[in-house]
Amino acid sequence: MSVRHALLALLSEGPKYGLQLRHEFEERTGEVWPLNVGQVYTTLQRLERDGLVESDNDAEASAQKAFRLTGTGAAELNNWLRTPPDLSSPPRDELVIKVLVATRVPGVDVHDVIQTHRRHVVQLMQEWTRIKRDAPAQDVNLALVVDAELYRLDSVVRWLDAAQSRLRRSAVDGEVPVPSDGPARTTRTSPAASASTAPTGARR
Amino acid sequence: MSALQLSRVSKVYGRGASEVHALIDVDLSVDPGELVAVMGPSGSGKSTLLTIAGSLEEPSGGEVTVGDVPLSRLSRNERAALRRRVIGYVFQDFNLLAGLTAAENVSLPLELDGTSGKAARAAALEALDQLGLPDQADRFPDELSGGERQRVAIARAVVGQRRLLLADEPSGALDSVNGESVMRLVRASCQGGVAGVVVTHDAQLAAWADRVVFLRDGRIVDQTAEQDGPESLLEAGPAR
Numbered sequence: 001m002s003v004r005h006a007l008l009a010l011l012s013e014g015p016k017y018g019l020q021l022r023h024e025f026e027e028r029t030g031e032v033w034p035l036n037v038g039q040v041y042t043t044l045q046r047l048e049r050d051g052l053v054e055s056d057n058d059a060e061a062s063a064q065k066a067f068r069l070t071g072t073g074a075a076e077l078n079n080w081l082r083t084p085p086d087l088s089s090p091p092r093d094e095l096v097i098k099v100l101v102a103t104r105v106p107g108v109d110v111h112d113v114i115q116t117h118r119r120h121v122v123q124l125m126q127e128w129t130r131i132k133r134d135a136p137a138q139d140v141n142l143a144l145v146v147d148a149e150l151y152r153l154d155s156v157v158r159w160l161d162a163a164q165s166r167l168r169r170s171a172v173d174g175e176v177p178v179p180s181d182g183p184a185r186t187t188r189t190s191p192a193a194s195a196s197t198a199p200t201g202a203r204r
Numbered sequence: 205m206s207a208l209q210l211s212r213v214s215k216v217y218g219r220g221a222s223e224v225h226a227l228i229d230v231d232l233s234v235d236p237g238e239l240v241a242v243m244g245p246s247g248s249g250k251s252t253l254l255t256i257a258g259s260l261e262e263p264s265g266g267e268v269t270v271g272d273v274p275l276s277r278l279s280r281n282e283r284a285a286l287r288r289r290v291i292g293y294v295f296q297d298f299n300l301l302a303g304l305t306a307a308e309n310v311s312l313p314l315e316l317d318g319t320s321g322k323a324a325r326a327a328a329l330e331a332l333d334q335l336g337l338p339d340q341a342d343r344f345p346d347e348l349s350g351g352e353r354q355r356v357a358i359a360r361a362v363v364g365q366r367r368l369l370l371a372d373e374p375s376g377a378l379d380s381v382n383g384e385s386v387m388r389l390v391r392a393s394c395q396g397g398v399a400g401v402v403v404t405h406d407a408q409l410a411a412w413a414d415r416v417v418f419l420r421d422g423r424i425v426d427q428t429a430e431q432d433g434p435e436s437l438l439e440a441g442p443a444r
Contacts, residue, residue: 115418115426122243123428125411133391133412150408157407161245 003035003043008069008077011053015068018044032131032145052076095156099163110167118160125153205272207368207399208234208257213266215252215422226252227263228422236367239391239400241410244419250403251372253419257401258291258370259283270368288317292361292398294371294390298353300345300360306332306352307341310360319364331359335389351382355389362393369393369400375409387412 003025010016010024022040026033044067047053052073056066069077095117102113132146215227226249234240244250255261256268259275268275270290275283300309310328315321332341335355345353354376361369371390375383387402387409394400402413410416418426 115420119416119418119426119428122407122410122416125407126413126416126428129408129411133388150411154407161405165245 002080003039004047005077005080007040007043007047008052008073008080011067011069012074012077015056015066017064017066021067028141029145032142047073096159099160103167111164114160114164118157121153121156121160125150125157128153206233206269207236207238207271208232208401209267209269210253210257211267211269213253213256213263213268215249215256215261216264225422227256229266230419230422230424232257232417232424234368234399234401236399237394237397238415239394239402239413241413241416242401242403242419243405243407243410243416244403245405248419249422250405250419252422254370254372254401254403258293258368259287285317288313289364290366291368291370292363292366294354294357294361294369294374296373296376298345298357298376300353300356302345305342305344306337306348306356306359309345309356310363313360314364317364327363328359331363332356335359350376350378351385354378354382354386358386358389358393362398367398369398371400371402373404373406373409374402375404375406380408383409384412 006025006029007021010021010028016024018040019037021044022035022037025035025040044053044055048055048067052070053067054070055068098117099110099114102108102110128146128149132143132150135142135146210230210232213227213230213232214225217224217226230249230253232240232242232253242250242253252261256263259268259270259278262275270286273286275286278286300306301312304312307325307328310331311319311321311324314324314327319327329338329341332338332355335358337352337355337359340348340352340356345356348356354374358374361371369390374390375386378386383406390400390402391412400413402409404410416428417424
């Protein structure tokens with residue numbers, strides 16, 4: 001999240017004070033990203049140094065100092081909105097590495113590892129969903145922010161599902177030495193699990 | 205007392221070499237007012253779990269108790285009566301009867317159970333109203349949008365004095381925003397004291413539940429823990 005560009009966007013509506021910018025930033029991001037006031041003023045000083053915003057006077061940054069967007073700032077904002085984020089470089093995803101490593105560590109059931117992460121991610125999704133559920137229906141900003149998190153986490157769950165079924169298929173085909181083709185066994189924190197033994201799973 | 209209790213429930217299809225264990229020693233308890241999601245891939249036994257919980261199918265072993273009634277002790281007719289009065293189902297493809305209006309679809313289970321036509325219609329209109337369809341009562345399913353049809357299906361599942369709501373992939377083919385409203389409605393029913401079980405492979409739907417239970421190869425292998433509350437997320441903020 002670029003605080004710098006978010007501030008430029010807020011100033012595109014007209015001159016604003018520092019505290020006002022902080023308040024509006026939090027409001028428009030569904031109050032999911034808290035911002036401290038020091039961060040706002042530091043960013044404003046840098047924007048001013050770079051000629052992207054200007055202020056009324058040369059006084060110290062204070063609650064009474066209004067900032068406004070310059071022409072250069074408006075161009076920078078416009079350019080940023082249309083610049084794709086960097087999605088092309090392969091991410092060094094910690095989760096992917098853990099699952100890859102788990103397939104090779106003796107005594108570790110990769111399916112247990114996958115289920116542990118799946119549970120954790122679904123719990124996070126429950127928490128985000130609760131935020132959306134409890135929010136007023138008209139708070140579209142919050143819903144947008146929460147949806148973005150939910151889709152991101154959902155893609156992690158889908159990858160874990162795909163990884164599990166791929167590993168099991170490979171194990172059945174004998175291509176990769178995966179510990180078991182049975183169901184994921186019980187993890188320590190699973191009160192619902194009724195049977196942690198008998199890994200010979202159902203075929204359906 | 206649980207609204208639904210599955211104790212060491214198993215289900216085996218076929219015999220000998222073609223024997224398939226769809227459910228193995230499943231223990232699951234759902235309290236009144238609680239919404240539980242059962243999450244698992246296709247073939248994990250989700251739908252079997254739901255049909256057995258709803259007495260549409262009998263387990264090969266173990267016991268299902270709805271309220272304080274063990275289903276194994278009921279006659280065939282008593283089970284059918286329980287299905288009409290206590291248990292509501294929402295199916296993936298809605299299963300509305302095309303020749304009946306929305307209100308008639310909703311009132312049907314009550315009328316089959318002996319409620320007068322007038323009283324059943326009044327209850328149906330109230331259920332449709334609660335689901336935001338006050339003006340669609342006399343429309344036929346093919347005159348309704350996908351989201352509206354699904355609301356009618358939920359109204360039919362909760363009409364009367366139902367205490368258990370069972371849903372199989374209840375957002376069906378709806379887009380995600382409509383799927384979300386379905387889950388909001390299911391949750392609202394649970395807040396009225398109904399116990400809900402939703403089976404799904406979709407984590408975004410499952411996340412609406414109070415508790416998510418993970419099913420793999422017919423076994424419950426894990427479940428989510430009690431929630432800390434969303435404050436912890438907001439305080440930490442996403443790592444960016």
